[in-house]
Amino acid sequence: MVRPAKTSSRRGRRQGEPVSREAVLSAAKQRFAVEGYEKTTLRAIANDAHVDPSMVIYLFGSKAELFRESLRLIIDPDVLVATLAEGEGDIGTRMVRAYLGIWEHPETGASMVAMLQSATSNPDAHEAFRGFMQNYVLTAVSDALGGGDDARLRAMLAATNLVGTAVLRYVMRVPPLATLSAEDVVTLIAPSVTRYLTAPADELGLTRLQTG
Template sequence: MTAGRSGRRPGSSGARAAILEAAKKRFSEHGFDRTSIRAVAGDAGVDPALVHHYFGSKRQLFAAVVELPIDPEVVMEVFGAVPLDQLGATMVRILVTLWDSELGSAAVAVLRTLVAGTDPGLARSFFVEVALERVRSRIATASDDGSGRVALVASQMLGVLVARKVVELEPLASMPVEAVVAAVGPTVQRYLTGELG
């Protein structure tokens, strides 16, 4: 007797939805770091290879769960490559430019859902373990793991997002990107690498 293969489920159109549902539950309950592709696949009743087939990496799966309009890995690569003393300005420039782009309305809608949603675990996973983890690991030192610093960065950038795109508070709402970078970038840089008080 041969063992059955656990690959693609019959009626694979339902497999993608089952994977997304299982991933959403896992990410919400266990966070990004403690969720594995294998565990998501087990919950969805599919082979892990099928999860990779549909979604690629775990980070891309998370992006699909929260319906991000862009692959966060692209942004993370830039944050990982820029010189540390330019990271604050670069983060502000990239994020504000993204929010102002054609993808911006979808990105803003996702962030609104995450922040105002009924699932704080998913929002926390997104901000702490996905959006800012690479930045945190870059700025971590022996005496400061950087968690408090990236939380301050998140609060600053969420404030800019809400003021610029949700409340449309002038003059910030119509300020050119480089003016926002000049005003906010030094604060973000201080949160990342400067004295906090």
């Protein structure tokens, strides 16, 4: 149990037993995956992490921020960026394979389904999910492509293929997409992702948008 902080005019770290930020994030990820955003409480997360609920607020500020940060345990932007630079196949193949790997894994896949469902049904979870995609994933990928508005739009166009595929395959489970092997899906989706990321700007219509 974390002892209350001493009264001070300056906000600082609470005294007492050290608290692992990672332990709180891990507990939050599990709770959000099992119960969804609305049913998950900070008190339940605190109990799972064996800390005082006030420490959860101290570390993360709000449930929405904790939701957004716990997404990084499932989708690590650094891992996605690494796939752009190394591995087998072209850039689209590597990215799609890495992304589908998150959904195919029993633990992270279940977490993604629950969190995406929360993001489509709760406004706070929606804003947290959108912030995560904009500030972490899209920023990391666009920076790896050279940065700037052009790269960010390319990353977002690629994301439309990835997110749409995930919703139909793993959330809604619509056949035949839901019944294909993961590698078959990679083969089908990768060319479009590669095109969005590497095709000349005028072929994608980006030049017209920049000058319009």
